[in-house]
Amino acid sequence: MMFRVLAVLWLALCGSFVQALSLQEVLQANQAAVEKASRKTVDAVLSDLVTAAAPGTQTFIEKWADRDVWMRKEDKLFFFVETDDKKTYTLLDIETGAPISEAQKRDLKQLKPNSGVRSVLASYLVQFKLMDPEPRRRAQALQSIERDPDESHYAPLKASIEAEDYPALKERKERLVRLLAIRFEPDEATRIAAIESFRGNLSVEARAALNPIVETQTVFGVPENANIARILRYDQGDIDQTTALRLASAAGAIMPQPSLPERKAALEANIVDGVVGGVPLHQLDRQAARDAAYEALAKAGAVPDWQAAQSEQDALAEMEFAVVYTEPSAAVTEAAEATLASINQSVGLYQALDLGLDALSLASIFFLAAIGLAITFGVMGVINMAHGEFIMMGAYTGYVVQLFVPNYTASLLIALPLAFAVTFGAGVAMERLVIRWLYDRPLETLLATFGISIALQQIAKNIFGTQARPLTAPGWLDGAWVMNDIVSISYIRIAIFVLGVVFFCLLLFILKRTRLGLEVRAVTQNPRMASSMGINPDRINMLTFGIGSGIAGIAGVAIGLYAKVTSEMGSDYIVQSFMTVVVGGVGNIWGTLLGAGLIGSLQKGIEWLNPSNTLAAQTYMILFIILFIQFRPRGIIALKGRAAGD
Amino acid sequence: MSSSSFRPKYGGGELPAGQGGAAPPSSGDAKGGATPRQPFIARHPSVLIFLVMLAAFTLGVTVLSEAFGTAILSTSFIKTLGKTLCLCLIAIAMDLVWGYCGILSLGHFAFFGLGGYMIGMWLMYERTKDIVTNSLANAPLPPTPDEIRDAIGTQIFGVVGGAEIPIIWYFADSLVAQLALVVIVPGILALVFGWLAFRSRVTGVYLSILTQAMTLALSLYLFQNDSGLRGNNGLSGLQNIPGLTDVPQSIISMWFFWASALALAFGYLLAAFVTSGKFGSVIRGIRDDEARVRFLGYNVEAYKLVVFALTAIIAAIAGALYYPQAGIINPAEIAPIASIYLAVWVAIGGRGRIYGAVIGAAFVSLLSSWFTGGGAPNINLGFYVIQWTDWWLVLLGISFVLVTLLAPQGIGGLFDKLVRKS
């Protein structure tokens, strides 16, 4: 019947029917059926309405379904109404919405279609919307179906495909039909075909449609004629005792036993003159004594019978339980399971890719944070504990620039070089004032720079306060690059990755292709020899330290873009940076790259294994690094031979 | 050719001989073997001086305490002093491992914290047991052991959403066992970590970073709720001693003060004993030129391991005395920063001298509580008021840099100069 109506509807929309009946006339022709609409009669009315295709039909059906249509008792005409005081109603024309006259409440009757009628009306509305001449409206209708699919949408949607002349919408409709077919298609073969068409599909909707099909519940015994997923035996350890007991006792297969708290309550209820079941109260601080008292009570019939736990076990041992699909058709569940398995496989694959991208972006952050440290450590053998605070200084520089330059793009362009300049200056100052006096005492450098670190951190706290400051990314860095429902990566992280690559190449170029790089390498390998060849190690040390610190400043801006800027942000990165340098090996950019890659992927990998617990991930990562040092004490890329000088 | 390999790791001759104080060098073999053996104390007068001063201090504090009746010093101040003594003890440990053996460990506060956790488990368990037993005494049925255990579990671990008592609390009802664990757990951790680190010849800043990583790993682990030690809530109520609920805190604080003083005295003696004589000579040799000591036939790794584990145990004992006075322990106490502060104290006090470590820890930690507690007057610059609660860390950081640069010998170095001049 539905299809007959749809076919008419189709014709009506094509406009091959020209018969100028007004909406009110059509309604009056079916007056009784409209006034006392029932699920049986409403189709005929709608069919007539559609055939007439009078203007305002769609609005009328909407209002009808919403119980907004009223009938004037004297002439039985239909109107929409407006009211201010619920007594006097303004009647509106159902075609134009124009006010016609006023009426009293008692002269009117509200049409109250029952729920069956309303659902028929709703599905007609879907038809109207899906075939709306305006493609935008059709898209909206599709969207609302996608959001909240219902069985009533299925047939109209399917019927609307053929007439769809927009390829994009047609594709979308077809996909949606397949999705709905998974749940609502009565023909099994078609349904299975629809299910299988989603093999390897990554969309959330596909999984949402498939998952209900494979929903199961566990029941006692093995029911006949049921779609059974698998059979569980208690003695095989397939099912835990509590569940088994609950199911078996619900089915009446086993006498429910009083639980421990129940038995205790029973004992408490049966205290008579300091004695329970013949046992004095003071002896009841042992479970065995309590059990004996309860058994005595049970024998006397005062409390429900109770057998020791062992008998429950024995009874359960022989029992079978079944996991049953709620979906009755085995072929359908089988197809759904297979499709879900293939989906999960591709999901796993893409999750691995996503994890890889995550690891890569984490690695680039570690690389940016650590490379400055690696340079100073490699060239000067100096561990700069204040390196993290240079990162923080860079981030705060970015924040301060944004206070003065409201345009985020411009402020970022200013902040990057400015952060470099600020931290370069700070680094050079620190090298001149402190570090150069301590070159032969590396451990003391570590401590002195630590002193600087606590002072800088506290100064930042005093100036900027303890709450986090925002460093807002420009609009074009907002959002994420989305590959599909699983793989996506934010533009900021991509930008940081690019920044990491740029610095890697830049440093590689400086070290391998410039005079400065040559001198730096010379000082790294043999400072005394270098100075005797006319290289001024003082200048090299100062420059290296400045550059290392400057990169930390830039890393600070980058990190500040996606994390909050606080005075403690430096210490969040310092240990990871140390790890990166130590694991990678000192004095080599490639080493830092590998170290950052290893630590980044390790951290992500462990987080993936134990997603609920990032703290544990960090713990295990550090333990791994301690063990790693066992096998490569000098890092992945180690200086060899006597130059390493243990 | 090989000279670069044997550069002293430690700035050569800048460190003092450090004979457990200002005592004249006296290790090795007495001349001609004819000199009669003197008692240890007599050979090390500075140890005696220290012990006498410590005894006098303890006596003075006792007399001025609330427990004695004069109540010139408040109970909370006595606790602060008691805690300071514990910090002095761990500073001695740090001085042994860093000032004498050259291992800049940034992990000794982890051992300190572990010691605190071990004793804290007993304190918390037994006290909760008392509370639970009392509250269950009014129940209609006398409680079974299982019920008591469940109630304790709920009481202690409810805050981290658990009720089960973790397996690591197995010994928590035994004071003796937990006291043994105070020594055993940090000792074994130090042995395992030290064995791994020293075996692979990790030295210098690498080793420092590695110890820092160990500390970070431990504190992150303890921050987890399922660590079995109440996550970031830590253990609390440790100032209440089970079975001694009727004893006022003023008395208990005195007992802990005495115990801390005693532990410090023993720690000082032990450190003086270890650093004097041939063992001290060897570990100072390791500090200055590890490779040379190896070529003399000493197994450097074994020596480092012994010193590392011994100092870890001293640190743990200090922690076990500290936290009952502090009342609460949580993973933040173990954070790497604490161990770095420890190094700061020892450096400011003057490393390579045992009394230097004591001076540094006492001076800096008391000064720190004076400044951060609002005791220090603010300085009004007209345009800006320096509030020491905000600026103390800046002052500490800068003065630390200055001490490293200008007075690497720390306060102890100045002290030595004065003694030598007079």
Added chain:
Amino acid sequence: MSMLLEVSGVSVSFDGFKAINNLSFQIGKAELRAIIGPNGAGKTTFMDIITGKTRPDEGRVIYGDRSVSLLKMSESRIAQAGIGRKFQRPTVFEAQTVRENLSMALRNKRGPFDVLMYKRNAEGAARLEAIAEEIGLTDQLIRQAGELSHGQKQWLEIGMLLAQDPRLLLVDEPAAGMTPEEREHTTEILTNAAKTRAVVVVEHDMEFIRRLDCKVTVLHEGAVLAEGSLDHVTSNPEVIDVYLGR
């Protein structure tokens, strides 16, 4: 005469540079031997291999009566087995007294707990005095080693070597930076020591070697170029080529 140390077919390379190339070397139980060779000939690396600091890529190093291989032993075990080494630059513990330096080297049990519980005794003191006497530092025992003159430091280091009572002494440039009188004394100490044990001296100074009056091994590019008396090797044209650089 059975050999104390046999090095055979040893090679080691650093980053492709062959520091030692198929080197073989033997020394008897009580023998003084001088090793000479131009810079980079592999003299120090040779000592590094024997003392366990550097592991060779191939070859064997057999030591002692029971012919144990040194290649698997740690530096400290090798030292305990009786091989002592003096470094090119004097490396004494400058922050400690001469007595402490010598006492640390004295032949005793080396375990940490043995050392912790070590008690001074008359026998040890007597040996220490005797060594101090031999190296001429009796009056300096209570001084910090850092305060000694360069030559005295060299002697102290030799003294520490003797205190270990080793069976094989490896001495790297003992005479560097010494006055002629000091050299004489050093020669005396070394020849004296060689009466009861094997002594290998690496030296640049031909005059000093002539005074030692012993068998000489010439190293070049990591291998033995010539061996024999000093006159014999110095007349060898290959050796002359190497030294003069032609």
